[in-house]
Amino acid sequence: MTTYGVSVDDFVALQEVGKVLHPVLAKGQIVGGIAQAIGFALYEKVLWENGRMLNGQMTNYIMPTSADLPSIRVYFEEMGNVHGAFGAKGIGELPIDGPAPAIINAVGDALGVSFDAIPLLPEDIFDALEKHAGTACATSSSRRGQ
Amino acid sequence: MRYFFVTKGPMTKSSGDRSKLEIVLTVNNKVVKVRAHAMDRLLDVVRQELGLTGTKEGCGEGECGSCSVLMDGVLVNSCLIPVLQAKGTKIVTIEGLAANGRVCALRDAFLDCGGAQCGICTPGMILAAFHLLKKKPKPTAEEIREGLSGNLCRCTGYAQIVEAVMEAARRGVAT
Numbered sequence A: 001m002t003t004y005g006v007s008v009d010d011f012v013a014l015q016e017v018g019k020v021l022h023p024v025l026a027k028g029q030i031v032g033g034i035a036q037a038i039g040f041a042l043y044e045k046v047l048w049e050n051g052r053m054l055n056g057q058m059t060n061y062i063m064p065t066s067a068d069l070p071s072i073r074v075y076f077e078e079m080g081n082v083h084g085a086f087g088a089k090g091i092g093e094l095p096i097d098g099p100a101p102a103i104i105n106a107v108g109d110a111l112g113v114s115f116d117a118i119p120l121l122p123e124d125i126f127d128a129l130e131k132h133a134g135t136a137c138a139t140s141s142s143r144r145g146q
Numbered sequence B: 001m002r003y004f005f006v007t008k009g010p011m012t013k014s015s016g017d018r019s020k021l022e023i024v025l026t027v028n029n030k031v032v033k034v035r036a037h038a039m040d041r042l043l044d045v046v047r048q049e050l051g052l053t054g055t056k057e058g059c060g061e062g063e064c065g066s067c068s069v070l071m072d073g074v075l076v077n078s079c080l081i082p083v084l085q086a087k088g089t090k091i092v093t094i095e096g097l098a099a100n101g102r103v104c105a106l107r108d109a110f111l112d113c114g115g116a117q118c119g120i121c122t123p124g125m126i127l128a129a130f131h132l133l134k135k136k137p138k139p140t141a142e143e144i145r146e147g148l149s150g151n152l153c154r155c156t157g158y159a160q161i162v163e164a165v166m167e168a169a170r171r172g173v174a175t
Helices: A023-042 A097-109 A122-145 B010-018 B042-049 B094-098 B102-112 B122-135 B141-147 B159-172
Strands: A008-016 A073-076 B021-026 B031-037 B067-070 B075-077 B089-092
Touching: A008 A023, A023 A097, A023 B075, A023 B159, A097 A122, B031 B042, B042 B067, B067 B102, B067 B122, B075 B122, B089 B094, B094 B122, B102 B122, B102 B159, B122 B141, B122 B159, B141 B159
Parallel strands: A008 A073, B021 B089
Antiparallel strands: B021 B031, B067 B075, B067 B089
């Protein structure tokens, strides 16, 4: 709790994809989407000024490196899809949807403060906890009365 | 002269040529002589003068590792190396590694494990992996993650790249 930094230690994904046609490529799509989503959740903040991106360089727009990511375990649910080839569905965009909300909610669960925006940077957590501590003090007397 | 003030226009070209130096270096075991400005990036010399386009430009500022080459056995970002600094050194690019049979095993491991998706990071990743396996023939997953952390990949999430390097180590690429 000294740095307010968040790291993801483990990630389990269960994805319903219709039918897995190529296990290696399918897993690669899922893991890649999760890695991007972890970046969106914890690192990648776009700063705008007058319609232009201020931090449009790899130096100041931080995306995860191999050292920032956990091992990602992927499981498939294959329920088939009557409309897809051999029961398949598109999977390229699916895995990026769930992880950011899951990570933000996990941080919220751990800290007892809820967050509703990504990316969740250490300064955002610091601010939220400061604010939470402030309101907790202000309402402590009324709570005691209940 | 419409392009008079444009740096790359015809008026500046001749003076630009005069300030070029003759630089001799070894690229993929071949001694080559190039004419370039001292501060031209090694990346541009390799790609444009030598036609070795396997080396990719990603960010152009030393963050992403797409332009990785080996310079005297050290992994460097060729976008950050002025070509004069490479004078007299031995450069190995992805084309040089491809000619090495053992490295084909590394490439095959990338193929088998799904270590490449869009492919732009792959030449740099393979050079970084080769460099790592040279130093540590049997790395742990954590050592691989650290060893490749200078090479960014947007597609794979790195998991299958780490698997590929593990597999290559198992097949004995660097031994």
